[in-house]
Amino acid sequence: MLSTALDLDAEGFHAGYIDVPASLNHSAWANLRVPLFSIKRGEGPRCLLLGGCHGDEYEGPIALSHLVHGELKLEDVQGQIIVMPAFNTAAVQNGSRLSPLDDGNMNRAFPGNPRGTITERIADFVTRELIPRSDVVVDLHSGGRSLMFLPCTFVPVQKTEAATQAIQDLANAFDAPLSVTIREPSAAEMIDTEVERQGKRILATELGGSALATANTISITKRGIKGVLSSMGILKEQAAIPATSKEKMTLLVDGLHHYTYSDDAGIYEMLFEPGSKVKQGQVIGYLHFADRVDRPPQSVLANTSGVLFCTAGQGLVQRGDVLAVVGHIE
Numbered sequence: 001m002l003s004t005a006l007d008l009d010a011e012g013f014h015a016g017y018i019d020v021p022a023s024l025n026h027s028a029w030a031n032l033r034v035p036l037f038s039i040k041r042g043e044g045p046r047c048l049l050l051g052g053c054h055g056d057e058y059e060g061p062i063a064l065s066h067l068v069h070g071e072l073k074l075e076d077v078q079g080q081i082i083v084m085p086a087f088n089t090a091a092v093q094n095g096s097r098l099s100p101l102d103d104g105n106m107n108r109a110f111p112g113n114p115r116g117t118i119t120e121r122i123a124d125f126v127t128r129e130l131i132p133r134s135d136v137v138v139d140l141h142s143g144g145r146s147l148m149f150l151p152c153t154f155v156p157v158q159k160t161e162a163a164t165q166a167i168q169d170l171a172n173a174f175d176a177p178l179s180v181t182i183r184e185p186s187a188a189e190m191i192d193t194e195v196e197r198q199g200k201r202i203l204a205t206e207l208g209g210s211a212l213a214t215a216n217t218i219s220i221t222k223r224g225i226k227g228v229l230s231s232m233g234i235l236k237e238q239a240a241i242p243a244t245s246k247e248k249m250t251l252l253v254d255g256l257h258h259y260t261y262s263d264d265a266g267i268y269e270m271l272f273e274p275g276s277k278v279k280q281g282q283v284i285g286y287l288h289f290a291d292r293v294d295r296p297p298q299s300v301l302a303n304t305s306g307v308l309f310c311t312a313g314q315g316l317v318q319r320g321d322v323l324a325v326v327g328h329i330e
């Protein structure tokens, strides 16, 4: 079972590591050092901020790095903020979605296993030590290399309307340009499932993608984190930070008909930017086979009508990759 020398119950601003024994070919007694911060001042609400669940999603690590290295002042905090800016640390060091040490997908490793792979052991630590110390978990994702999102928060529909509204309230506080309501079962191995099992709230985001972080997506992320902390009462209410986008939108995703998958390997040409309205059956892109003389471009169609909010994040795609996700306008 993993532990940390950092005292999570201590008052004040503390930085440390979860040390994960990682016996490797090149280093027999190595530790993977997972960064951890605890900012605690008195009793009050508690929030866990996670970045780098996937290693090629950069808004979370960047915004959280600013937060713990100067932006957050202990005297402004009431309660506790725990920060993991590089959740799947080996994946973050490698710029890859999965951990290069064990191919672990941190968001498919929950509730974790104290005797499992490195990724499963980190998940187990979060399940046992960090989620119980939190009222709210903010899990900062982005599209990574393979997807590109209109910056959004995700609100999965819960068993009761009140529970869904409680997550929608967090999304409203984060104030991304888009809020996506998801009416699909989440996988049992996701952190979302474990947070809900422990009776806590989780807000997940998809803040950009294509393995990039832009000035716009970082500013949305920084603003969103402070909005959630303020709405919880952890941060003193700040002067309203100007909205990065005037247009707000809510979309519904409730099944496979929202997704367009690639039928073949090729180069994807998208015809619409994320945020565009499209109709069912409309040509939204082309798949090109530039290495062949006998294949003309293949049309890619929207499977449903609505707003295109997610596209392939890179030109080259493989058969089965997501090319587009279209949400219904609520």
Ligand SMILES: [Zn+2]
Residues within 6 Å of the ligand: 053, 054, 057, 141, 142, 144
């Ligand atoms: Zn992710």
